[in-house]
Amino acid sequence: MSIPLSWYLILAAALFSIGLFGVLSRKNAIAILLGVELMLNAVNVNLVAFWRYLDPAKMAGQVFAIIVFAVAAAEVAVGLALIISVYRRRKTVVADEIDLMKW
Amino acid sequence: MTADQIIFLLCAALILGSALMVVTTRKLIHAALWLVAALFGVAILYAVLQAGFLAVVQVVVYIGAIAILFIFAVMLTRREMLDKGAQTRSNWWLPALLGLLILTGLVFLIIGQPAFGRTAAEMPAGVDTLRNLGTALVSPDAFVLPFEVASVLLLAALVGAVYVASGNKE
Numbered sequence: 001m002s003i004p005l006s007w008y009l010i011l012a013a014a015l016f017s018i019g020l021f022g023v024l025s026r027k028n029a030i031a032i033l034l035g036v037e038l039m040l041n042a043v044n045v046n047l048v049a050f051w052r053y054l055d056p057a058k059m060a061g062q063v064f065a066i067i068v069f070a071v072a073a074a075e076v077a078v079g080l081a082l083i084i085s086v087y088r089r090r091k092t093v094v095a096d097e098i099d100l101m102k103w
Numbered sequence: 104m105t106a107d108q109i110i111f112l113l114c115a116a117l118i119l120g121s122a123l124m125v126v127t128t129r130k131l132i133h134a135a136l137w138l139v140a141a142l143f144g145v146a147i148l149y150a151v152l153q154a155g156f157l158a159v160v161q162v163v164v165y166i167g168a169i170a171i172l173f174i175f176a177v178m179l180t181r182r183e184m185l186d187k188g189a190q191t192r193s194n195w196w197l198p199a200l201l202g203l204l205i206l207t208g209l210v211f212l213i214i215g216q217p218a219f220g221r222t223a224a225e226m227p228a229g230v231d232t233l234r235n236l237g238t239a240l241v242s243p244d245a246f247v248l249p250f251e252v253a254s255v256l257l258l259a260a261l262v263g264a265v266y267v268a269s270g271n272k273e
Contacts, residue, residue, distance in 0.1 A: 002105045006219040008148075011115045013209035015122055015141075017202035022126030024198030025191045030176055031131060034138055037169065038122050041145050044157075052152045053223045057230060059239040063246045065157055069164055070253040074260030076169050080176040081268035087180045 008049035016042035029083045029095045040072045118144035135173040
C-alpha cells in the first residue's frame with residue numbers, strides 16, 4: 001500500500017467534476033442521471049479511501065458507502081420511473097422541455 | 104513506482120477516460136456502457152483498498168442493477184433524441200469552466216494538506232473486515248439505525264417507482 005491518500009482524493013475530485021459537468025451540460029434527463037451516478041461514485045471512493053487510511057478497525061466509512069449505494073439505487077429507480085412516465089405523457093426526455101412547473 | 108501505484112494509475116485512467124466518454128458521447132446507450140466501464144474501474148479501486156465486499160456490491164448493485172436500469176430506460180425512450188440536434192446545451196463551456204474551477208480548487212486544497220500525503224498502514228493482522236462490517240451494520244452501538252433508515256428508504260423508493268412508472272391509473 002504505497003499509494004498516498006491524496007491520489008485517491010484527487011481522483012475522486014476529478015470524477016466529481018466530470019459528473020458535475022455532465023449534470024449541468026447535458027440536455028437529456030437520463031444523461032443528467034448518469035452524471036449524478038458519477039458524482040455519487042466519487043463520494044464513495046473518498047469514503048472508502050478515508051476508511052482504509054485513517055481507521056480500518058472502525059467500519060464507519062464502509063457503512064456509509066453502503067448507505068450511499070442504497071440511496072443511489074433508490075434515486076435511480078425513482079428518477080428513471082419519473083422520466084419514463086414523463087416520456088409517456090409528453091413524448092420528450094429533454095430536461096428543458098419538461099417545464100410544466102417552471103414559473 | 105511500485106506495482107500498487109501502476110495499478111492505481113491504470114485504474115484512474117480507465118475511470119476518468121470512461122467518465123469523460125459518459126458525459127461527452129452522443130449516443131446515450133454508449134454513454135450507459137461507458138458508465139459500466141467507469142463503475143468497474145471503481146470496483147477495482149475498492150479491491151485495491153481491501154474493501155472486497157464493497158467491490159462485489161459495486162459489481163452486483165451498480166453494474167448489475169443500476170447500469171442495466173439505465174440501459175432499459177434509454178431503450179424505452181430512445182426515439183426522440185437519437186439523431187436530433189446537439190446532446191449538450193449551447194453554453195456547455197460554462198459547466199466545463201465551473202468543473203475545472205472546482206477541480207483546481209480541490210486539488211490545491213488536497214495538495215496543501217501534508218496529512219493527505221500519508222500512505223496506508225498495513226492492515227492489522229487478525230482483523231476480519233467483513234465480519235466487522237456485518238456486526239457494525241446490525242449492532243445497536245454502531246449503525247443499526249442508519250441501516251434501518253436505508254432499508255425503509257429502499258422500500259419507499261420501490262413502491263414509489265412502481266406507482267409512478269405503471270401507466271394509466273384512473
